[in-house]
Amino acid sequence: MRQRYLALLSVFASLPAMALTFQTRLESTEWKVEGDKFECRLTQPITDFGTGEFVRRAGEQATFRLKAYNPMLTGGSATLLAAAAPWQPGRGDINLGSVRLGSGEVLFNSSQMQAGRLIGGLLEGRSPLIRHSAPDGRVSEVRLLPVSFSKSYADYQGCVAKLLPMNYEQVKQAAVGFPGGGIELDAQAKSRLQAMLSFMKADPTVNHIQIDGHSDNSGNRLTNRDLSRRRALAVMDYLKANGVQESQVTLRFHGERYPVAPNSSAANRAKNRRVSVQLERLEPAADPAPKVSSAGGAAATS
Template sequence: MRQRYLALLSVFASLPAMALTFQTRLESIEWTVEGDKFECRLTQPITDFGSGEFVRRAGEQATFRLKAYNSMIGGGSATLLAAAAPWQPGRGDINLGSVRIGSGNVLFNSSQVQAGRLISGLMDGRSPVVRHSSGDGRVSEIRLLPVKFSKAYSDYQGCVAKLLPQNFEQVKQSEIGFPGEGIDLDAQAKAHLQVMLEFMKADPTVNHIELDGHSDNSGNRLTNRELSRRRALAVMDFFKANGIQESQITLRFHGERYPLAPNKNAANRAKNRRVAVRLERVAPTEQPAPQATASAGSAKAS
């Protein structure tokens, strides 16, 4: 370990005089893992600067972000590197492209591809490095070290395994299809609804469901409206059977009035036989009263 530290010192001593480098001493390196069902974070604090962390949200791959206590480097772009370790001669740095430095606590978020390559590099003994050059020629370099990374990454993977399948942006709305003229939920529809249900149970702030039933134009308008109502009821019954209160659900049915695609062929008509499901966060004082309304031929249109 001492030889590695001396090798690091020799590398940094060879940097230009105007270079400003931030990194934590080898003996003080630590990685922390935090998270829940919605997000996992793998972080290395950087002495006198802030931290570098990998963040993985439910339903997504990880990104890498650099956080600063205050704005120590200017704006513009910086180069992101998976830098070779000084004690492994003959290996070059891997340039992962540029990142845009912003203001505030989080200086940038990398792409998912960049983060994946940084993680691979850390497993191979490489260091994530952010190198920024200012207009006056000053170079700032922020470096994380791979010390103790393997154990921390194993803990991080344990957190990732518990993430929900999707995050709120991905799960908040869905179109539930109905084959033929049916009104029953098939296996695919139930699987989609189960993901939404799991998210609601994990996040109590997501506490309201909007259901809008639709049909194609195959039958007459009264028949189509009734089909759209019964499809919306089938979805509502699924949620109620799984612990969601009817007071948390608003149900509307529209018949053939709002097609997703022109009813000109079988494929388009299949798209229009659906229930649109939308999850919402509603404050208790704003909770809408339960209702079931039709958008055609009723006094209370949606």
């Protein structure tokens, strides 16, 4: 390992004079793992620059981002590489494409593909390297080092294993279908609602649910409105049975008024028989009863 460190020092010492490189000294290099049920981060501080970090949100793959204390690299684009280790002769750098640099604290977020290849490179001893060429010919580089990466990556994987299956953006809206007609919830509908319930239990700030019932145009207007109401109530009853308080629910029903597809075929009518469910963050409601309204009407209590 000492020979590897010396080889790295030799490479950095031989960089062209015009290249400005930001990297942490080998003996000070560290990877930090932080996270919770919503997001995991694997971070390396970069001396006099900022941090490079892999970020994986619930329900997504990891991305890589570069954060700067000061906007030293701004505007234009930079090249992202998985740079070969100097103690592995014959291996070239892997060019992962360009990234667009911003002007804020976060200079860029990579694609998921780029992040995956950077992680694979680190496990092989490669270094994530960001290279920026200014219009005047000056070259700036930011390099992360693979020192002790494998152990920290194992800890990061432990964090990832505890992530929720979906994040808020993915779970906050759902369409519960009634393709066969009627008002009974099928297995798919219950699965979607369970995903929402799991997220609400994990994040108490998500404390309100809006339910909107819909129908197709097969019956008369009054019948359709009643069907949409009963479907919305079926969803609300399921949520209540799983711990949601009535004061957390706003329920509305619209009949056939808002189709998502023209009611011109059996398949389209099946799409329109639905209940839209949306999670929200609201102040606790004072009224313990759910607010219920018909299409275009004022809220009423059922």
